[in-house]
Amino acid sequence: MLMHPQFDPIAIRLGPLAVHWYGITYLVAFALFFFLATRRLRHEPYASITQPAPWTRRDIEDLLFWGVLGVIAGGRLGYCLFYKPGYYAAHPLEIFAIWQGGMSFHGGMLGVIVAMIAWAQSRGRPWLQVTDLIAPCVPLGLASGRVGNFINGELWGRVADPSLPWAMVFPGAALPDGTNPPRHPSQIYQFLLEGVLLFVLLWLYARHPRKTGQVSGAFLLGYGVFRFVAEYFRQPDAHLGLLALGMSMGQWLCVPMMVAGLALWAWASRAPEGR
Structure with a gap:
């Protein structure tokens, strides 16, 4: 049994x-994205694209x-709508108080998708071509954010068997x-x-x-x-607990994500060459 190091x-x-x-981990995430995305330009089809430029x-x-704008706006709005809609409906001005914490990955993802659609339209590029470019560059940034969560000692997991060698006591996680x-x-x-595993799989696939x-x-x-599986080990939000079918909010948000991902991949796979 381990003790959380209680980093400053x-x-x-x-x-x-x-x-x-935590702010530094965000900067690291953005730097990793830039580094990887510039190398994605060496992969096909991006290395050969000449139209519209x-x-x-x-x-x-x-x-x-x-993307940064989409992450911040979407992440914050997603948290307010998915996790505390009643509270923020009663205190709408606190939606803008991002320094108080509260960001949702799924909301941030939707914000980035909207931002990428807008950027693609402004440049005359197919928006799925844009998202295909950035997708493998995202997971390591997500991994960086999880390092920030660990340093802060937040978003800890569910109670584990004390015999688990890496089970850890988090100072702020006491029971009632x-x-x-x-x-x-x-x-x-x-x-x-x-983070790491998804990056490796996507990068190899997209090469x-x-x-x-x-x-x-x-x-x-x-x-x-991967998020659906990880949620079985993550403590659900205290004000929500487990929802229908014993699933957390994070798992329910992953369901449409998985369905959309499978449908998009299947649709793209059936598309004619050169589409």
């Missing part, structure tokens, strides 16, 4: 300015900017009776599954020419499956 959430103090580790490093810079049993370090599970939409479909399906 503040990485650097410069007078009144405090730089948090060749893909360039400047396109990646623009995609990153639009005052006991604090060891838990699954679900942040690490998510780091490994929906070879695929039909438009296949890589995007593979990302939706892969993330949905």
Whole structure:
């Protein structure tokens, strides 16, 4: 049985300015995306595209900017709508108080999709071509965010068997009776599954020419499956608990994601060559 190290959430103090580790993990995520996306331009079909214009490093810079906006706006709105709709309906101005915390991956993903559609239309590019480019570049950024969750000692897992070698006690996870049993370090599970493993699988899959939409479909399906599994080890949100069929909100949000991913991949696979 392990004890959570209780890291100081503040990485650097410069007078009144405090730089948090969680903020740094976001910067690392954006840097990883830029690094990987510029290398994706060497893969087909992006290396050969000339219409409406060749893909360039400047396109990646623009995609990153639009994606950041989509992550922040979508992540925050998704959290408010999916996890605490009643509270934010009664306190609408607090929707903008992002410094108080509260972001949803599924909302952030929807925000990025909207941002990519808008960017693609402004450049005259097929939007699935855009999402196919960025999909393999996302998982390592998600992994970076899970490192931030672990440093903060938040989003811990469900109670684990004390004999589990990596079961961990999180100081803030005490039960109502005052006991604090060891838990699954679900942040690490998510780091490994929906971060590292998903990246490896998608990157290898996307290195070879695929039909438009296949890589995007593979990302939706892969993330949905890995997140669905990880949710069995993650403590459900206290104010929601488990919902219908004993599933968490995260799992219910993964269901349409998996269905959409499988449908998109199947549709793309049946499309004629050169579409």
